[in-house]
Amino acid sequence: MPAIARTLDEALAPIKDGAMLAVPRESSGAAMAATRALIRRGIKSLHLVTLPTSSLQADLLIGAGCVAMLETSAVSLGEFGPAPRFTAAVLAGTIAMRDATCPALHAQLQATEKGVPFMPLRGLLGSDVLAHRPDWKVFDNPFGNDDPIVLLPALKPDVALFHAPMADRAGNVFIGTQRELITLAHAAQKTVVTVEEICDGDLLRDPLRAAGTLPGFYVEAVAVEPRGAWPLPLPDSYGIDAAHLQEYAQLAATLEGFAQYLDRYVYEKRAA
Amino acid sequence: MSEPEFRNEELLADVICRLIGDVRHVAVGAQSPIPATAALLARERANLHNLGKPYVSLLGSRAHTFFTDGARELFDCAGQGRVDVFFLSGGQIDGDGNINLVSVGDYEHPKARFPGSFGSAYLYYVVPKVILFRLEHSRRTLVPKVDFISAPGGSPDNVYRRGGPIALVTNRCLFDFDRARKRFRLDSVHPGHTLAEVIDNTGFEFDRPAEVPTTPAPSAETLRLLRTTVAPMVAEVYPEFARRVFNIVMPRESEASSNR
Numbered sequence: 001m002p003a004i005a006r007t008l009d010e011a012l013a014p015i016k017d018g019a020m021l022a023v024p025r026e027s028s029g030a031a032m033a034a035t036r037a038l039i040r041r042g043i044k045s046l047h048l049v050t051l052p053t054s055s056l057q058a059d060l061l062i063g064a065g066c067v068a069m070l071e072t073s074a075v076s077l078g079e080f081g082p083a084p085r086f087t088a089a090v091l092a093g094t095i096a097m098r099d100a101t102c103p104a105l106h107a108q109l110q111a112t113e114k115g116v117p118f119m120p121l122r123g124l125l126g127s128d129v130l131a132h133r134p135d136w137k138v139f140d141n142p143f144g145n146d147d148p149i150v151l152l153p154a155l156k157p158d159v160a161l162f163h164a165p166m167a168d169r170a171g172n173v174f175i176g177t178q179r180e181l182i183t184l185a186h187a188a189q190k191t192v193v194t195v196e197e198i199c200d201g202d203l204l205r206d207p208l209r210a211a212g213t214l215p216g217f218y219v220e221a222v223a224v225e226p227r228g229a230w231p232l233p234l235p236d237s238y239g240i241d242a243a244h245l246q247e248y249a250q251l252a253a254t255l256e257g258f259a260q261y262l263d264r265y266v267y268e269k270r271a272a
Numbered sequence: 273m274s275e276p277e278f279r280n281e282e283l284l285a286d287v288i289c290r291l292i293g294d295v296r297h298v299a300v301g302a303q304s305p306i307p308a309t310a311a312l313l314a315r316e317r318a319n320l321h322n323l324g325k326p327y328v329s330l331l332g333s334r335a336h337t338f339f340t341d342g343a344r345e346l347f348d349c350a351g352q353g354r355v356d357v358f359f360l361s362g363g364q365i366d367g368d369g370n371i372n373l374v375s376v377g378d379y380e381h382p383k384a385r386f387p388g389s390f391g392s393a394y395l396y397y398v399v400p401k402v403i404l405f406r407l408e409h410s411r412r413t414l415v416p417k418v419d420f421i422s423a424p425g426g427s428p429d430n431v432y433r434r435g436g437p438i439a440l441v442t443n444r445c446l447f448d449f450d451r452a453r454k455r456f457r458l459d460s461v462h463p464g465h466t467l468a469e470v471i472d473n474t475g476f477e478f479d480r481p482a483e484v485p486t487t488p489a490p491s492a493e494t495l496r497l498l499r500t501t502v503a504p505m506v507a508e509v510y511p512e513f514a515r516r517v518f519n520i521v522m523p524r525e526s527e528a529s530s531n532r
Contacts (some may be wrong), residue, residue, distance in 0.1 A: 024343075025343055027332050028342075028343060051343065052343065052390075052391075053302065053387075053388070053390065072388055073388050073389060073390050073391065074302070074373070074387040074388030074389065074390045075387055075388060076302075076303070076387035076388075078302065078303055079303070079305075079510060079511070079512045079513065080512075082386075082387065083387065086385075087385045090375075090382065090385040091382060091383075091384075091385055093380075093381065099374060099388055099389060100388075100389075101389050101390070101391055101392065101393035101394050101422075102343075102347060102390055102391035102394070103344065103347035103348075103351075103391060103394045104393075104394070106343070106344040106347060110344075121394065122351060122394065122397060122398055122432055123393050123394035123395070123396065123397040123398060123423070124393050124394065124397075125397075125427060125431045126421070126424040126427055126428075126431065127389075127393045127421050127422060127423055127424060128374070128379065128420045128421045128422070129374075129389050129393045129421075129422060129423075130393070132379060146430045147430070147432060148430065148431065149432070177339070177340045177341075177342065178342055178343075179340070179341050179342030179344075180342035180343045180344055181342070182342075183342070183344070235334065236334065242511060242512070
């Protein structure tokens with residue numbers, strides 16, 4: 001049973017330099033307070049996997065020099081424009097890229113979830129996405145007749161990290177309809193979760209809530225971090241902080257501005 | 273009779289709405305405010321006649337989606353053949369319907385980098401009607417050959433493919449895509465734009481009829497639906513777009529509660 005960690009840093013201890021770290025898309029509960037804590041710690045050489053896309057979270061980690069390899073379907077700030085530090089890093093060649101497509105990342109984690117070595121996926125044939133992925137193989141469907149199909153290897157993250165509305169004292173985590181978070185936890189060796197609050201009772205006892213609950217069995221550590229997805233949204237709890245994203249897009253356009261952003265919002269741990 | 277005034281985005285949403293046609297399920301992906309507007313317009317138009325379709329799934333929306341199986345459900349749903357229409361764009365699009373969402377120049381040493389392929393390398397193959405949209409209509413975006421194929425416009429006969437492009441909408445015109453000929457064909461030029469301008473600004477070859485019609489303007493009824501019913505729905509997912517185009521202001525989350 002995962003203990004509720006006393007501090008955020010204690011909960012993040014399983015995330016080591018060089019780890020394969022998997023995070024959800026920008027709208028499903030990105031653990032942003034935890035991400036800022038990892039940057040403060042000076043984490044290095046992450047193999048960052050996004051399920052399947054990312055925005056501020058990947059851009060911050062890349063800009064702060066925490067990422068060696070990025071496996072993603074896309075990184076951008078959405079309505080707020082391109083992700084400036086991601087773009088700069090790819091142009092400068094300072095991170096290794098594994099360009100994917102959304103359902104491929106889902107399928108690769110589902111392979112690990114099922115304990116099988118690969119998953120087939122339609123599409124991809126004739127694309128340069130496939131051409132630049134020597135780790136993906138084309139195979140002839142053994143049940144078909146001249147039916148080539150792409151096989152994707154199972155992806156096994158060292159740690160999955162996300163933010164959710166609540167956990168109970170046994171570390172069961174309510175994820176609602178963000179069910180890819182369950183796959184993420186099933187596939188990762190360890191899962192670290194930050195939550196808005198600890199709730200009374202047992203989430204698994206109530207069938208309505210149990211259907212949207214990740215059992216604590218799969219969870220390594222839980223930390224309480226109110227507004228832990230800020231400035232990104234937490235589904236059904238709060239929306240995106242548009243003004244902040246605008247400010248980020250503006251500052252992160254230059255190295256100096258990005259350093260200012262880190263000083264203001266990451267290194268300076270502001271009082272609550 | 274005076275024509276109602278309309279914005280470019282309203283014209284394009286009306287054009288895309290017509291392309292959607294009579295289908296059961298329209299899904300809209302990331303960074304697609306005009307397709308989202310068009311999909312909701314299609315649904316609200318049909319609602320006026322109690323048709324009960326199309327279903328609309330907007331990525332990033334809580335209100336306008338029925339998915340309960342997480343971020344993967346869109347792709348699984350499309351794999352099952354239950355998504356009829358989807359929308360894709362490209363930093364570059366070429367005359368074969370290939371789209372590039374990744375980079376310009378050599379992939380290992382790019383001159384420009386776009387966000388990434390998103391779901392295109394899958395959805396382009398499995399969704400029957402894919403509508404391409406790229407507002408910037410220039411020789412920079414509509415190129416003879418894309419530098420990186422995120423997803424190809426067509427595939428060899430032995431490749432499983434029930435989907436692909438049906439049209440390309442830009443801020444100057446509408447192209448149809450002829451899958452048999454694997455070529456775009458100019459369908460109409462938007463009001464205020466000219467055929468010469470389209471030819472000048474298109475980097476690939478395309479077919480065209482002897483007389484190229486002008487894209488019809490949205491009706492007063494369409495504009496009313498867009499502005500009163502659809503715009504507030506769009507604002508949930510695209511607040512900046514809704515503010516700029518429809519002057520809809522949503523309450524700011526950051527003003528509702530403290531940040532940390």
